Amino acid sequence: MTAYDTVIHGGRVVTASEVFFADIGIRDGRIAALAETIEGGERRIDATGRLVMPGGIEGHCHIAQESSSGVMTADDYYSGSVSAAFGGNSSFIPFAAQHRGQSIAEVISTYDGRAAPHSVLDYSYHLIISDPTAAVLAELPGVFARGITSFKVFMTYDLMNIGDGGMLDILTVAKAHGALTMVHAENNDMVKWMNRRLAAAGLTAPKYHAISRPELAEEEAINRAVSLAKLVDAALFIVHVSTAGGAEIVRREKLAGAKLFAETCPQYLALTRADLDRPGMDGAKYICSPPLRDTKTQDALWRHIQTGTFESVSSDHAPYRADASGKFLNGSEVPYPKIANGMPGIAMRLPYLFSEGVVKGRITLPQFVQLSSANAARTFGLDKKGAIAPGYDADIAIWNPAETRIATQAAQHDNMDYTPFEGIEITGWPDLVMNRGTIVVEKGELKAERGRGRFVARKPVDLTGIPGHRAGELDPARNFGAEIAP
Ligand code: URP
Numbered sequence: 369m370t371a372y373d374t375v376i377h378g379g380r381v382v383t384a385s386e387v388f389f390a391d392i393g394i395r396d397g398r399i400a401a402l403a404e405t406i407e408g409g410e411r412r413i414d415a416t417g418r419l420v421m422p423g424g425i426e427g428h429c430h431i432a433q434e435s436s437s438g439v440m441t442a443d444d445y446y447s448g449s450v451s452a453a454f455g456g457n458s459s460f461i462p463f464a465a466q467h468r469g470q471s472i473a474e475v476i477s478t479y480d481g482r483a484a485p486h487s488v489l490d491y492s493y494h495l496i497i498s499d500p501t502a503a504v505l506a507e508l509p510g511v512f513a514r515g516i517t518s519f520k521v522f523m524t525y526d527l528m529n530i531g532d533g534g535m536l537d538i539l540t541v542a543k544a545h546g547a548l549t550m551v552h553a554e555n556n557d558m559v560k561w562m563n564r565r566l567a568a569a570g571l572t573a574p575k576y577h578a579i580s581r582p583e584l585a586e587e588e589a590i591n592r593a594v595s596l597a598k599l600v601d602a603a604l605f606i607v608h609v610s611t612a613g614g615a616e617i618v619r620r621e622k623l624a625g626a627k628l629f630a631e632t633c634p635q636y637l638a639l640t641r642a643d644l645d646r647p648g649m650d651g652a653k654y655i656c657s658p659p660l661r662d663t664k665t666q667d668a669l670w671r672h673i674q675t676g677t678f679e680s681v682s683s684d685h686a687p688y689r690a691d692a693s694g695k696f697l698n699g700s701e702v703p704y705p706k707i708a709n710g711m712p713g714i715a716m717r718l719p720y721l722f723s724e725g726v727v728k729g730r731i732t733l734p735q736f737v738q739l740s741s742a743n744a745a746r747t748f749g750l751d752k753k754g755a756i757a758p759g760y761d762a763d764i765a766i767w768n769p770a771e772t773r774i775a776t777q778a779a780q781h782d783n784m785d786y787t788p789f790e791g792i793e794i795t796g797w798p799d800l801v802m803n804r805g806t807i808v809v810e811k812g813e814l815k816a817e818r819g820r821g822r823f824v825a826r827k828p829v830d831l832t833g834i835p836g837h838r839a840g841e842l843d844p845a846r847n848f849g850a851e852i853a854p
Pocket residue numbers: 430552655656657658684686709710711
């Protein structure tokens with residue numbers, strides 16, 4: 369019997385801290401050995417001239433999810449996971465979204481039915497909470513025990529916004545269980561006020577979506593979200609940061625010791641609000657929230673990526689087709705507030721980050737691994753993923769760093785009818801993607817079966833080394849001995 373099911377040989381291995389030549393021996397879906405040379409293996413994969421990296425962990429994507437206004441994403445767990453794999457990912461964490469009135473048990477059972485029979489990749493869920501009633505809060509420990517250790521909340525959208533009090537309640541329960549609260553931070557009233565003003569002036573074309581959601585709306589909400597989390601000293605993850613001001617707040621509060629994490633997304637680096645002003649209703653394809661900004665913001669976000677403000681660059685893949693099933697469910701010429709928010713990008717996240725980040729010299733290879741998988745593994749509690757080391761899942765992506773292609777919709781594997789990255793030249797593409805030792809994609813072909821992916825029960829967020837914040841009013845030594853915190 370040979371010692372390894374698979375041996376990957378001759379490649380340059382990239383981890384979150386090192387780049388070195390090594391062979392990798394894989395047994396029973398796990399990495400069993402790393403050595404200068406490994407002989408044998410039932411299957412030998414030649415990675416000469418290639419980079420061998422942890423498969424990406426996509427931490428922010430909307431798959432088989434209805435928006436709050438009832439629009440279903442074009443991608444289900446099959447097309448979503450296939451598309452993710454073609455983009456260099458070995459696992460992903462879509463959202464399981466509660467809509468008002470639903471119990472959490474109902475939500476999880478719905479998403480189990482949507483995911484388990486179809487996903488080709490390992491998956492977990494972040495639970496979206498839109499209705500934090502006492503009954504719902506009481507269900508959260510059970511969700512946590514099942515290994516769903518992150519809860520997402522919204523500060524915007526009337527049907528999702530849970531208010532500051534609701535957020536404090538969730539942060540408190542999350543803290544008690546070691547869960548991470550994720551937040552979409554935009555000031556709802558500022559946006560609604562802008563919407564009313566724009567509508568009154570007859571300014572309803574897609575480009576006004578960007579005007580309706582000011583940078584200040586994000587900055588104010590990030591500041592408020594961080595303050596709420598600090599009050600109860602809970603862990604917080606700010607999703608899709610799109611502004612320099614928002615990123616500055618994250619950096620400042622992290623330096624001050626808050627239990628704070630954040631991400632930005634490729635669309636905020638590649639596109640601007642000028643894309644919303646494309647002819648006809650084409651701008652609708654670029655409607656997402658927070659909205660696209662400008663080139664100055666792109667430069668600032670890159671500097672924050674380079675200098676460690678963000679744990680991850682995530683796709684925020686929210687695939688609504690540019691037809692009556694998606695963007696134009698409410699009609700083809702409707703005002704921007706009636707157009708579904710979000711754009712696809714699950715397969716473009718890592719090639720874009722590699723090409724614009726590594727190839728253009730903005731980030732190192734280890735930074736690429738940190739931003740694409742290693743940090744997500746730590747933040748979201750995937751303790752067997754995001755590293756190339758003995759004992760870890762053989763979640764591996766082999767990249768050709770020299771291959772140049774132009775991104776096109778025709779080359780995508782999602783269920784969409786456009787890619788916002790159309791025509792962008794990308795250097796560096798994954799050749800082979802593996803999840804727990806099974807080849808999922810190889811040389812442009814899907815090799816894995818529908819439903820082979822497994823649900824991954826996640827661990828609590830790792831807060832080691834983060835001092836946190838003790839609000840004086842919650843400290844019994846300074847508040848007349850009152851025990852207010854859980
Ligand atoms: O516009 C976006 N980003 N849609 C997806 C939902 C969300 O807010 O993340």
